[in-house]
Amino acid sequence: MVVFECAGCGAALTAALTQVDRPDHEGIEWGNSTSFTPPLLADGTYAAQGDFLVAPGDVRGLSWIGYEGYCCGVNASAEPNLACACGRPVATRVDDCSFWQVVEFAPGAVRPVGSPEPVRPWEDFDWNGPSPEDGDLWWERRVEIAAGVAAGRVLRAAEGAPVSVPDGPLAAVFRRAFDEWRPPGGAPKSLALAGPGVTGEADLLLVPRHPQTGQAWPGGSVAVSAELWVLLARDVRPVLPRTGGQWADSLRDVPMPPRPHDVVPAHWAIRRVLREQR
Numbered sequence: 001m002v003v004f005e006c007a008g009c010g011a012a013l014t015a016a017l018t019q020v021d022r023p024d025h026e027g028i029e030w031g032n033s034t035s036f037t038p039p040l041l042a043d044g045t046y047a048a049q050g051d052f053l054v055a056p057g058d059v060r061g062l063s064w065i066g067y068e069g070y071c072c073g074v075n076a077s078a079e080p081n082l083a084c085a086c087g088r089p090v091a092t093r094v095d096d097c098s099f100w101q102v103v104e105f106a107p108g109a110v111r112p113v114g115s116p117e118p119v120r121p122w123e124d125f126d127w128n129g130p131s132p133e134d135g136d137l138w139w140e141r142r143v144e145i146a147a148g149v150a151a152g153r154v155l156r157a158a159e160g161a162p163v164s165v166p167d168g169p170l171a172a173v174f175r176r177a178f179d180e181w182r183p184p185g186g187a188p189k190s191l192a193l194a195g196p197g198v199t200g201e202a203d204l205l206l207v208p209r210h211p212q213t214g215q216a217w218p219g220g221s222v223a224v225s226a227e228l229w230v231l232l233a234r235d236v237r238p239v240l241p242r243t244g245g246q247w248a249d250s251l252r253d254v255p256m257p258p259r260p261h262d263v264v265p266a267h268w269a270i271r272r273v274l275r276e277q278r
Ligand SMILES: [Zn+2]
Pocket: 006, 007, 008, 009, 010, 011, 084, 085, 086, 087, 088
């Protein structure tokens, strides 16, 4: 596990953390005025990619230096808004309506110390799908944003060609979005899944990212979160808790708590990917 220290004074600024794949829904709002959006990352974890992201509850010894840039809370338009006790502005706290809560350390402001967890092999993770207990109220939103990001990246990788998908979960999630964004006409490029236990053959392969490091499964064209990949590969969805996590009681209900609706790629996530990478 690692602790992030202030690059200036060496003060410990987080709890001990382990690395996880950087979520696709980072920085992508959900809806309008959606209150109580949960933390982007689980407690005890961090994500990296140039900068470092942590859950707000895992930071230590930081003070507010500004509240500007907000709707109902604070957002990243006033960065940074948190300082170390030594006075250095080091991080930005985001907690506004429709935003996933997170603390983002500015590049170079902190350094990880300690021993990172060894990278676990791919087969260490469960690729068979979530169990009912894995469901939470935000599963659908995370997966729909991840699907939107994936759809945008596939359309980019197809370079303007229509994208064809086989019947099944890939078609259920993506076919309509692909047809809307690139109406059929011209030679299509085929899309298939590849990953743990799945060997696909197509023009474009959709593969999972390593849940710990975010590294893509070898040979893929577009890499998606493990959570989305498992849905596409196994067509297994978690059960959504009716009461915010009263599992022991919910699972005895008749009928059982609802499963999520069909996953529809978030259209604003598709647009954002296509715009960003133009
Ligand atoms: Zn400091």
